[in-house]
Amino acid sequence: MTLLLRLLINGVAIWLASVWVGGIEIHGPADPATTTDKLIVIAVITVIFTIVNALVKPLVKLLSLPLVVLTLGLFLLVVNALMLWLTSKITEHTDYQLHVNGFWAAIWGAIIITLVNWVLGILVPDED
Structure with a gap:
């Protein structure tokens, strides 16, 4: 159940x-998408x-890790942006596409995804 909630978040x-x-754009196989x-x-x-x-x-x-320590954790935003960009590159080969156009779009997208995951993650209890 927690996995489904995390996927939803x-x-x-x-x-x-x-x-x-x-x-950042999302495209699907249907042109006039419902x-x-x-x-x-x-x-x-x-x-x-x-x-x-x-x-x-x-x-x-x-x-x-050395860059993360050197930048006091700020490099993790770049790592998150790289994961978003990698997802974009993988989905380019499918009908369900996520397009990330440029480095700054990936950084801003990573910031938004991190903040939304953090805020909504507070509402989902961990199994710890």
Whole structure:
């Protein structure tokens, strides 16, 4: 149940980033997309983003540990932006696409996704 709530929170965060940041766009296979089509596209992108965060992000965080320490943790925003950009590159090869146009769009998107995950994550209890 917690996994589904976390996926839902990630989906909301990605959707808000695409709405608020001009360089982030979500495209699906249907041109005049209905609400159901948009939800399916966001769900697929969210699953891909979660898999990227689960598999690639720990390795990148470990390799960038000296930069994270040197910048007092601010480099983690760049790591999050890279995960968003990598998700964009992976989804370019599917019908459910997330486009991130440029470095600053990825940074702003990462900030929004991080803040939304933090705020909504407070509401979801951990199993600890």
